């Protein structure tokens with residue numbers, strides 16, 4: 001068997017993994033992944049996109065410290081600040097290994113593309129009244145493109161529905177620089193790194209929780225409704241909302257497609273409406289468990305509640 005003629009290297013310009021054909025773009029200056037002289041090891045990338053985060057977080061905790069999210073997330077002063085901090089995180093060794101391993105998969109469809117291979121921050125305006133909460137980035141979707149619900153079938157289905165409702169500027173999210181904008185909608189997830197088999201462990205979910213908790217705090221003044229895609233996101237979100245002061249009933253309401261609950265907020269804030277929706281996974285879509293019409297119906301109800309339709 002002949003080995004594929006592919007170099008797996010680190011791009012010196014972006015710090016991301018590349019799978020490159022030996023014939024592809026020889027002008028790029030790259031390090032081999034085995035090159036110990038590269039400027040930083042995998043999983044410990046300095047921030048390369050967006051404005052630098054403020055504060056002294058990196059002196060408080062190293063990004064590969066399990067306590068890093070607990071230290072770094074609450075210190076984020078704005079949504080933009082939070083989005084700049086998230087990609088530094090390397091608190092879950094299993095997920096750090098997986099997100100980087102997937103970047104080296106050398107799939108023909110993505111050969112030569114630069115993988116993000118880091119935690120994926122939320123996407124959408126910082127004053128969005130509607131939040132969509134998924135599960136975690138897909139290995140060759142958001143883990144590749146660096147943007148939530150971008151680069152795989154799940155993102156295509158979700159974005160097409162948002163486009164149909166006038167909430168997205170295009171129906172086909174393909175890359176972080178494709179010009180897509182969302183109107184009044186933000187996307188996020190309880191786990192920010194791609195997990196094996198799309199199944200984070202409870203420990204990884206809990207370690208990652210401060211990122212979502214802080215995002216909700218920062219979004220809260222404008223937030224009116226949340227669409228939760230799937231049971232994992234539902235179960236991950238309810239404790240975060242309870243900890244932030246929303247009145248989550250006990251026992252906690254069960255997830256279901258079409259379930260809607262209204263939560264009274266902390267003193268002085270408005271109630272928040274939670275909408276359950278089956279996840280836009282390929283499996284759910286291909287089996288017809290979730291149809292485009294079902295998805296549009298839930299999103300439409302949440303958008304009307306949020307006052308953006």
Ligand code: SF4
Nearest residue numbers: 089091092119193208
């Ligand atoms: S899953 Fe969350 S806490 Fe774990 S490394 Fe990724 S961003 Fe950090």
